[in-house]
Amino acid sequence: MPPLTGVEVAKHNRSDDCWVIVHGRAYDVTEFLPEHPGGTKIILKYAGKDATEEFDPIHPPDTLEKYLPKSKHLGPVDMSTVVQEKAEESPEEKERMKRIQEMPLLEQCYNLLDFEAVARRVMKKTAWGYYSSAADDEITLRENHSAFHRIWFRPRILVDVEKVDFSTTMLGTPCSIPFYVTATALGKLGHVEGEVVLTRSAHKHNVIQMIPTLASCAFDEIVDAAGPGQVQWLQLYVNKDRAITKRIVQHAEKRGCKGLFITVDAPQLGRREKDMRTKFTEQGSNVQSGQATDTSQGAARAISSFIDPSLSWADIPWFKSITKMPIVLKGVQRVEDVVKAVEAGVQGVVLSNHGGRQLEFARSAIEVLAETMPVLRELGLEDKIEIYIDGGIRRATDILKALCLGARAVGIGRPFLYAMSAYGQDGVDRAMQLLKDEMEMGMRLIGARTVSELNASMVDARSLFNHGSPPADSLTHAVYDPLVSPAQRLAVTGERPEKAKL
Amino acid sequence: MPPLTGVEVAKHNRSDDCWVIVHGRAYDVTEFLPEHPGGTKIILKYAGKDATEEFDPIHPPDTLEKYLPKSKHLGPVDMSTVVQEKAEESPEEKERMKRIQEMPLLEQCYNLLDFEAVARRVMKKTAWGYYSSAADDEITLRENHSAFHRIWFRPRILVDVEKVDFSTTMLGTPCSIPFYVTATALGKLGHVEGEVVLTRSAHKHNVIQMIPTLASCAFDEIVDAAGPGQVQWLQLYVNKDRAITKRIVQHAEKRGCKGLFITVDAPQLGRREKDMRTKFTEQGSNVQSGQATDTSQGAARAISSFIDPSLSWADIPWFKSITKMPIVLKGVQRVEDVVKAVEAGVQGVVLSNHGGRQLEFARSAIEVLAETMPVLRELGLEDKIEIYIDGGIRRATDILKALCLGARAVGIGRPFLYAMSAYGQDGVDRAMQLLKDEMEMGMRLIGARTVSELNASMVDARSLFNHGSPPADSLTHAVYDPLVSPAQRLAVTGERPEKAKL
Amino acid sequence: MPPLTGVEVAKHNRSDDCWVIVHGRAYDVTEFLPEHPGGTKIILKYAGKDATEEFDPIHPPDTLEKYLPKSKHLGPVDMSTVVQEKAEESPEEKERMKRIQEMPLLEQCYNLLDFEAVARRVMKKTAWGYYSSAADDEITLRENHSAFHRIWFRPRILVDVEKVDFSTTMLGTPCSIPFYVTATALGKLGHVEGEVVLTRSAHKHNVIQMIPTLASCAFDEIVDAAGPGQVQWLQLYVNKDRAITKRIVQHAEKRGCKGLFITVDAPQLGRREKDMRTKFTEQGSNVQSGQATDTSQGAARAISSFIDPSLSWADIPWFKSITKMPIVLKGVQRVEDVVKAVEAGVQGVVLSNHGGRQLEFARSAIEVLAETMPVLRELGLEDKIEIYIDGGIRRATDILKALCLGARAVGIGRPFLYAMSAYGQDGVDRAMQLLKDEMEMGMRLIGARTVSELNASMVDARSLFNHGSPPADSLTHAVYDPLVSPAQRLAVTGERPEKAKL
Amino acid sequence: MPPLTGVEVAKHNRSDDCWVIVHGRAYDVTEFLPEHPGGTKIILKYAGKDATEEFDPIHPPDTLEKYLPKSKHLGPVDMSTVVQEKAEESPEEKERMKRIQEMPLLEQCYNLLDFEAVARRVMKKTAWGYYSSAADDEITLRENHSAFHRIWFRPRILVDVEKVDFSTTMLGTPCSIPFYVTATALGKLGHVEGEVVLTRSAHKHNVIQMIPTLASCAFDEIVDAAGPGQVQWLQLYVNKDRAITKRIVQHAEKRGCKGLFITVDAPQLGRREKDMRTKFTEQGSNVQSGQATDTSQGAARAISSFIDPSLSWADIPWFKSITKMPIVLKGVQRVEDVVKAVEAGVQGVVLSNHGGRQLEFARSAIEVLAETMPVLRELGLEDKIEIYIDGGIRRATDILKALCLGARAVGIGRPFLYAMSAYGQDGVDRAMQLLKDEMEMGMRLIGARTVSELNASMVDARSLFNHGSPPADSLTHAVYDPLVSPAQRLAVTGERPEKAKL
Secondary structure (H helix, E strand, O other), rough: OOOOOOOHHOOOEEEEEEEEEEEOEEEEEEOOOOOOOOOOOHHHOOOOOOHHHHOOOOOOOOHHHHOOOHHHHHEEEOOOHHHOOOOOHHHHHHHHHHHHHHHHHHHHOOOOHHHHHHHHHHHHHHHHHHHHHHOOOHOOOHHHHHHHHHOHHHHHHOOOOOOOOOOEEEEEEEEOOOOEEOOOOHHHHHOOOHHHHHHHHHHHHHOOEEEOOOOOOOOHHHHHOOOOOOEEEEOOOOOOHHHHHHHHHHHHHHHHOEEEEEOOOOOOOOOOOHHHHHHOOOOOOOOOOOOOOOOHHHHHHHHOOOOOOOHHHHHHHHHHHHHHOEEEEEEEEOOOOHHHHHHOOHHHHHHHHHHHHHOEEEEOHHHHHHHHHHHHHOOOOOOOOOOEEOOOOOOOHHHHHHHHOOEEEEEOOHHHHHHHHEEEEEEEHHHHHHHHHOOOOOHHHHHHHHHHHHHHHHHEEEEOOOOOOOOOHHHHHHHOOOOOOOOOOOEEEEEEEOOOOO | OOOOHHHHHHEEOOOOEEEEEEEEEEEOOOHHHHOOOOHHHHHHOOOEOOHHHHHOOOOOOOOOHHOOHHEEEEEEEEHHHOOOOHOOOHHHHHHHHHHHHOOOOHHHOOOOHHHHHHHHHOOEEEEEHHHHHHOOOOOOHHHHHHHHHHEEOOOOOOOOOOOOOOOEEEEEEOOOOEEEEOOOOOOHHHHOOOOHHHHHHHHHHOEEEEEEOOOOHHHHHHHHOOOOOOOOOOEEEOOOOHHHHHHHHHHHHHHOOOOOOEEEOOOOOOHHHHHHHHHHOOOOOOOOOOOOOOOHHHHHHHOOOOOOOOOOOOHHHHHHHHHHEEEEEEEEEEEEHHHHHHOOOEEEEEEEHHHHHOOOOEHHHHHHHHHHHHHHHHHOOOOOOOEEOOOOOOOOOHHHHHHOOOOEEEEEOOOHHHHHHHHHHHHHHHHHHHHHHHHHHHHHHHHOOEEHOOHHHHOOOOOOOOOOOOOOOOHHHOOOOOOOOOOOOOOOOOOOOOOOOO | OOOHHHHHHHHEEOOEEEEEEEOEEEEEOOHHHHHOOOOHHHHHHHOOEEEEHHHHHOOOOOHHHHHHHHEEEEEEHHHHOOOOOOOOOOOOHHHHHHHHOOOHHHOOOOOHHHHHHHHHHHHOHHHHHHHHOOOOHHHHHHHHHHHHHHHOOOOOOOOOOOEEEOEEEEEEEOOOOOOEEEOOOOHHHHHOOOHHHHHHHHHHHOOEEOOOOOOOOOOOHHHHHOOOOEEEEEEEEEOOHHHHHHHHHHHHHOOOOOOOOEOOOEEEEEOOHHHHHOOOOOOOOOOOOOOOOOOOOOOOHHOOOOOOOOOOOOHHHHHHOOOOOEEEEEEEEOHHHHHHHHHHHHOOOEEOOHHHHOOOOOOHHHHHHHHHHHHHHHHHHOOOEEEEEEOOEEEEHHHHHHHHHHOOEEEEEEHHHHHHHHHHHHHHHHHHHHHHHHHHHHHHHHOOOOOHHOOOHHHHOOHHHOOOOOOOOHHHHHOOOOOOOOOOOOOOOOOOOOOOOO | OOOOOOOHOOEEEEEOOOEEEEOOOEEEEEOOOOOOOOOHHHHHOOOEOOHHHHHHHHHHOOOHHOOOHHEEEEEEHHHHHHHOOOOOOHHHHHHHHHHHHHOOHHOOOOOOHHHHHHHHHOOOHHHHHHHHOOOOOHHHHHHHHHHHHOOOOOOOOOOOOOOOOEEEEEEEEOOOOOOOEEEEEEEEOOOOOOOOHHHHHHHOOOEEEEEEOOOOOOOOHHOOOOOOOOEEEEOOOOOOOOHHHHHHHHHHOOOOOOOOOEEEOOOOOOHHHHHHHOOOOOOOOOOOOOOOOOOHHHHHHOOOOOOOOOOOOHHHHHHHHHOOOOEEEEEEOOHHHHHHHHHHHOOEEEEEOOHHHHOOEEHHHHHHHHHHHHHHHHHHOOOOOEEEEEOOOOOOOHHHEEEEOOEEEEEEHHHHHHHHHHHHHHHHHHHHHHHHHHHHHHHHHHHHHHHHHHHHHHOOOOOOOOOOOOOOOOOOOOOOOOOOOOOOOOOOOOOOOOOOOO
């Protein structure tokens, strides 16, 4: 059969007859339309056309193979016959290109926040919107980092710190530094190669990578990218169809994954309004459209359909029955549930509020950690489980505080995405090296030679539970119309010197 | 008798002979002038003229029928003979019209604060001034919302939350979600139809509406606008003349109202300086005018004369004698008075500081709630009375916090006014739907399947009583002249690079 | 003897032969020069010239009569022969004149802060500098007001507040409202008539005025300006020469003063850097001048020489021996000294940090009050002494908080100066009326019918002692050079989009 | 041998054959290149050229004599034959020169912060970067000063303070005021004469100077600059080669130093990102350069190689064996280590976090002091050791707070550097005089006649441990993309009125 032509495909451009081209092949998605997790509208935008560019960052390459029945695979298209819509470069995009040309040199990034500053300037607005957004007013997002600022050090002096060693083990795996690359979705939004970039840097620096369920790369691609002896974990969103879940878990174990991190803080994916606002494109009038709040709502919502909100403690034994990987619950948020996790016999928990992307005003992981460890010690359970935290870590001092308070290690996500989005592989490598440099310095200055020497007497965390002044409330601040003093009267010239700003 | 002519009416344009036209009919208000709650000046501005446009948002349509003796009703006017003053559109009004044209689409409003942002841009300055203003420095206004930010969640994980049900009952009425539309005055300032817009949305979403004493619509209009089975409550400002009060209450009960909410925090209506400043129009010189502080002071003051400052606990038995509706005291502000309310045998209290519009530095309702419930539990009274709160609620997380701390439900007022003012009916509908969406998400993420599962262990409210950093003090900040470092000396060019700003 | 001529006077224009003209009369001040409290330099500027304009706001009119020996009084000058230097109006002064023309109408001032806003615009820079400045970084100045914001109300509802009465008595004198006009220096800097303006308003509103030692008007002028039955107090800076002090005190008693307020917080007058910076005029080079820190330092320093730093508890019996007026210590700053004051047998104390003008980081009076009353009650001393506070009071809610916490009344100073400086007599009258209006409202809303019903259960002052976030540190903020993210590189055009600000 | 010519020297301009000229003499530094603490790159920039200007502020003049073998000293150069590169004055430098011309007069500096404001404007960017920078986000830098703002005074009144005496003794030496000039590196960055300027002012004001190991001036120069009877201390960075350390210590003792302050908080010198960013000069592309994080990193890193990270408590006896000077540990940061210091038999400790330049989130010295003294008193050790603090002191009120809490005296560093950099000797003299003036005032106003009368009852430090709101987090703030309200739609004109800022 000869390849299809663009003209042929272009005829099928309606919701009741909808073809799209992806990577040079045509697919009939008519029946799939209503089931598309990202909504119908986004597909219809490409009905009869080439959707590859939009498709790529959101879907692993094997998605259509896996999820679309073979009968809907229509075969290759002669791409020379497909009209390539030359998207007129928008003024906004031109400015972005200029900013990319003027990017700072990589060596001018001296800390993890610098990568974020650069990424914000050079990323596409929608990609930045997906990575950087969080729940509601993004107060939790910022609390995650600022909570660390309520902890201060009590360093020891006159300790021989010529040699400091901050290596540790996690779930039995030795690592060079107490952090791991935590799972974050849609890596190709930031870099054309996606998550494998992180895989390579993790290998270079001997840190563990957690592979996300919602990666842009296929799972096997990410595993294949690993170097010899490199350890990876699997982050799991539990699918309603447990057979799919079982297949994913057992495949991961077969491919060598050394830990199963079950996400427990996302029975429903959070609304991230910045992401939604970023994605919004004006199309139509106000008439009858405002009531529908379930329209396409940014990248975050597009990927949420596979998650089972009925997941509960009762499911844990089943997980233990299908895998020998250590099981870690990711997203625990209060000490009562840590104790339950011990009782359920899992190997670890990640205290986390999902980077502030789920429940607004969920406490920071570092605060939950400070609540948890004294209780575990009182119950004699502190050695029965490994406690990880993630969220807001930007400096080695943050890692040190977590370890002093009893964490085994911390997960870091967005900072590596930003480094990757701005500078690719080199960026991630440098970000990890900067953390190592900071860590060596921090160990020396706090007076600890090994991670085992870090303890609770080295920090003053008494203010940690003080929530008097949470991070600024941007929207409320924006809408408050501040009181003004009496204005000058209209002068003869008709100018009013102090005019209230709208 | 033939209709009056504009020329005839125009002759009566003095304080000792004052006619006005409203809705095509003339009225002799000469004797009424000194009694007008809104002051004499505002009527005299329309002496001999058509006052309809000014009259409408401030008065229910049956006002003149009810309060002006029939003998003063002068009959219809031939409106074709009345000179219509073509108000030159001010530059300010032209800019507002432009802003209205450029309003965001309704679907771009993702939360309740977005409606406020839009309303601020598109409302008339005086209407915005009346709705948004509050007492003194408006610190209480903002404290009401920011108090919620001192409460953080302790969510439960691994709870099967596939189905979440946040319906509840209030005073025996089942509702779809634990909020009601609380009473707010002068709905026509924001929308030409007034409070009935809220009635329709309340019906659509199965929530209860509290009908305000000071509505722009007539009470019966609002009741008539209700759908089948829709429940409404009556908010009552108690009139000095108890016969009037009795008539109002018994009429409401007859018309089917299911709850009587007696306002107890407003023996005198608050001064709202922004409202006053907004309304100020320059008219005359400084001579001899500054001493009179009782001049027309914004919409708020205009409506305050009907309220009886002598209302006291001694009046409660009388209310119980005139109605079978459940009685709720609205505006309770400390636990001692909640206990008194139980003793007085009322069915509920609304903890409230009147949206920050009455006593500046009255604590937020959520803080009073956190003070109240432990005491009620200690006294075994927690089931003897229903506790509502209002003030500052903008997110479902705020509702969840209130319910965790023991409230039965919350009242929401201004946000619906803003949604109505900006987008009319569609706006209010969407605002309610957004709250429902947020509520469903919030229930899932906090790990509660029903409102009865929400409890105090799910929040950390220890910082709630910490008043270290109240919201910004705008006026004080505006008048403080910050210290400056030594300035550069006058350069040769005569330019002073750092000039203190006035 | 014929009047002197300007030419004759002008010859005496050197430090060893220095005449000046004041109010049309010439004086030989050669010998007085080194003793002038305000320094030599300021007099030499007028050597041989007319100094009246500079002299007037700083000195009571009887100063030269009192302090310069008669032999130095040279008699009248024919002013028509004196060259009037027509001061070229500076651009700054022209702008100020324009601002005065555009002043808001008095009725647009809705609260005490509004007067401050207007005064800041229309006062001479040096006068504003003297009134508004305070010690060091002016953190105490602002703490005085913001401390009130850490106190919140617990209002009672359903109290019959139809009639509220906030009159009280102070040192036995009945007053209409619990504040008095406290002593502030140099009233003529703000208004040409000086302190008598305050006298007249105090009379009109039936409040007590405290007469300052350092008034611009002569003491007797101020007493003479009082209306029938008007009560005044004397504020006293104790002179090293006790005979002078005795004369002042006994004269005041004879003239009818009803209270002696001895200032105890000013053994040395504070440095107020804004005042100094305001007064600075460039005159000369950097050479050899920087070391001398004792040069003319603003109005505050000019008046400080009469104060005795050796004043101590041992002096109190002597004061009791020379007057029958009740004695009040003004400037007490800790509970231990309140107890001492009771033991010393004085009738009252004013808790005060001198409006933040003396010791930076002295606590606010309201905080000292909250520390004091529980101790007095524990010792059974609460009725043995009257406790006043001053500093930072701007709203009736501030007065209510002070009374709830146990103060008999509060002193208010700067706000009346600002009202006077901006609008003269009318301004002060309106300021007092606004406070009365606010007070009536506040009494109603807090649920108190008389000042005796105000008590500690009506406030929550638990956060008052929390000094976590003091007011902004302007100078430190101004000099801190905030960290910046990596800058964009130099683009081809040579423009650097993000340039660090100096 | 005739002097070398510039042409001859210029031939040796490669890394494998590298000569430089310093102070008119040539040196062969080829072999030394890899050992240079400041890195190779900075020397190669001057290969074959005159490096004097770059060399001077960073190195004491005897550096080459001491550290470069005589065989590498090539002898004098005929400087008339050396091409002087006329550095084109950059626009930035031109602006700085203009700012210098417009500097405020010295007498316009009224406090220590004023010098910092002026220095920031007139110093070279790199010099300012070195002096003002601190660790990581510079939160500790600012905490050092703002911690003092959480302490408030409880002054005594009616104390005879005519005579106040704030002299004291430190390590047995009488001084005029309880501060000393603490050690700061690289004085010539700020002033061409370097540390001897501070020596002269210290003598004039009778305060002790601590001589830094890393001075720009040679140690002996600084000692030689001392006046008769002037007391100096030695600050010591301990070299890995203890023979060098011994030589330094014993030389200092021989030259008359009266105290040995061993720095114990700097086993590795901190990374100061502002310093690094300031020093960065674009040179080359992004390729392969970003990974190397150990390149030249500002002045701070250049001087760090001489410090021994293995220094420990075990070394203290050795120090006691080599000197009779009192030994003080500088940089102690928790009470446990103060107790250890007593046990180790040293004479004092300086509580310090190294001006915020080492471990970010190390607590302020004043907070550690407040933790320390009650413990020492409980253990009966308060008289066994002298406690000093440094960091953040800018006002005499800061000194008073430290003394009230139990410190013997405080060290002040940066403020004198800023005064010196802006105004030279006169600046430092005035800075010290201002502190004395403030101190006299402060003693009077707090009611203390001598330093021995200052005690803990005179302060309220309860909020000191409250870390709820640390200083602003500049980088995080800079990268956070605040939420925005819905934007207006594109108007017909194509203008978007509210555009999100990048």
